[in-house]
Amino acid sequence: MSExxxxxxxxxxxxxxxxxxxxxxxAGCGAAIAMKLAMKAVRGPTVVVNATGCVEVATTCYPYSAWAVPYIHVAFENTAAVASGIIEANRILNKKRGWKLYDVIAIGGDGGTFDIGLQALSGALERGHNLLYICYDNEAYMNTGIQRSGATPLGAATTTSPAGTIIPGKPQRKKDLIGIAVAHRIPYAATASIAYPIDYMNKIRKALEIEGPKVIHVLTPCVPGWRYSPSDTIKLARLAVETRYFPVYEVENGRVKITIKVDRPKPVEEFLKLQRRFAHLLKPENAHILEALKRGLEENWERLVKLEESGVII
Amino acid sequence: MSAKSDVKKILKGEFTYKTLPMSAMILSPPTSPEYKTGTWRVKKPVIDQSKCIRCLLCWVYCPDMAIMRLEDDHVKIDYDYCKGCGICVSVCPVKAIKMEEG
Structure with missing residues (x-):
């Protein structure tokens, strides 16, 4: 363990x-940066539990494995459940046979966390295992060919919510994962961005020090899914924060703290125009969708600022 | 057993279902460095060492771990693994990295 x-x-x-x-x-994958930084931030012996998803299929093509830590691949829906089992087995073996306690990190994509794995995650959070769950959110099922998920934002074009004359991209808004996690009264939940590596890695360190279930939600741009040039990954991740599209905050024991303050936000169009999945939103006929998206982002930011200022325990 | 010999044996089919480790575990991870992703590249980044200010941002943001941090915090690109995404070029604050053909 490092000092x-x-x-x-x-x-x-x-x-x-x-x-x-x-x-x-x-090339230019945001999730790879998220995984790399997360693995650099771990403090000691660690076990990684990984749901099916981009990271799983691309890093563990047998006989090649990119993980230098003990790693287990599990199905989409039971990441948090398997992680709970490993934690409890480790705890019992520590008590009975003096095994070393290790950190368990569960990693899931947005499909495996927002949609399919939500009930297992909810169960693990409710039972209170000493678990760190990292959700890398690329805002659709990118691995299987860009299908919409609960994390896809309003108006984004995916293969199952294509932008055309019938619907202008996904008609529903994005699910609030941290809101769901915090509703379990967990000690720590946070969002992070790969464009701010020190903030992201410190959140992982902080989460590992805390006893109990923790959730970190990190936004990872996806080159084929968001349809942008691979060199813009970090630029997009930073613009997402600077335009208040993705607020970076933490909720510690119910108290909200915005960790990256955005006093003067850039117009959200700057973030949208780099991506082909939002190209239709900038056309005049879809102005109402853009307006709704902006309103949603603004409301969310105002809600967070109010919660931070009032110090209300949520 | 080293990562290299493990991968070679499996790819050559020298392991049978009787001799494979339990649940086909990979016993000497990480084995992925045996797979060179540098062949995916179209353009390659080249560092101008005289301009480099050793800020290490390219090393932090490289998704392929293809930028090596040397002892004195200078950086060197590992072309065996660089996929040529160009993130290092866009994050470099002093424009010391350029994309070149080949």
């Missing part, structure tokens, strides 16, 4: 990679 508790600068990030090169995620 260093929190990272202050980029130079303090350790050199060794527990998520190895040679994985087959797309």
């Amino acid at each position: 260093l508790k929190y990272f202050k600068t980029v130079k303090e990030i350790p050199r060794e990679d527990r998520f190895a090169k040679g994985h087959r995620l797309c």
Whole structure:
């Protein structure tokens, strides 16, 4: 276990990679950056439980595995359940045979967390296992060919919510995962962005220090799904935060704290225009959808600011 | 057993269902460095070391771990794994990295 508790600068990030090169995620993949940074932030012996998804199919093509930590692949729906089992087995073996306690990190994509794995996650949060759940959110089922998920934002075009004359992209809004997680009265939940690596890695460190279930939701741009140039991954992740599209905040024991303050937001169009999945929103006939999307983002930000200022325990 | 020999044996079919490790576990991870993703690349990034200010941003943001951080915090690109996405070019604050053909 390293002496260093929190990272202050980029130079303090350790050199060794527990998520190895040679994985087959797309060029410019945001999820690869999220996994790499998460694995650099772990503090000691760690077990990774990974749901089916982009990261799983691309990093564990047998006999190649990119994980330098003990790793188990499980089905879409039971990531949190398997992680709970590993934690409890480890706890009992620690008590009876003096095994070392290790950290268990469950990793799921947005499909495996928002939709399919939600009931297992809810169960694990309710039972209160000492679990860290990281959801890398690329806002659709990218692995199977860009189908809409509960995390797809309003108006985004996917293969099952195509933008055309009948519907202008996905007609529903995005699910609030952190809201659902916090409703279980868990000690720590946070959102993070790969464009702010120190903030993201410190949230993982902080979460690992806390006893009980923790959820971290990280936005990871997806090149083929969001349809942008691969070199823009970090730019998009940063624009998502700067336009208040994806607020970065943490909820510790019910108290909201916005960790990256955005005093003067950029217009959300700057974020949208880089992506082909939102190209139709910038046309005049879809102005009402864009307006609804903006209103939703603004309401969400105002809600978070009010919660932070009032210090209400949610 | 090393990662290299493990992968070679499996790919050659030297393991049978009787001799494979239990539930076909990979006993010497990570084995993925045996798979060189550098062949995916269309354009390659080239670092101008005289301009580099050793901020390490390219090393942090590289999704393929293809940027090596040397002892003195200088960086070097590992072309065996670089997929040529160009993130390093876009995050470099001093424009020390350029994409070149080939």
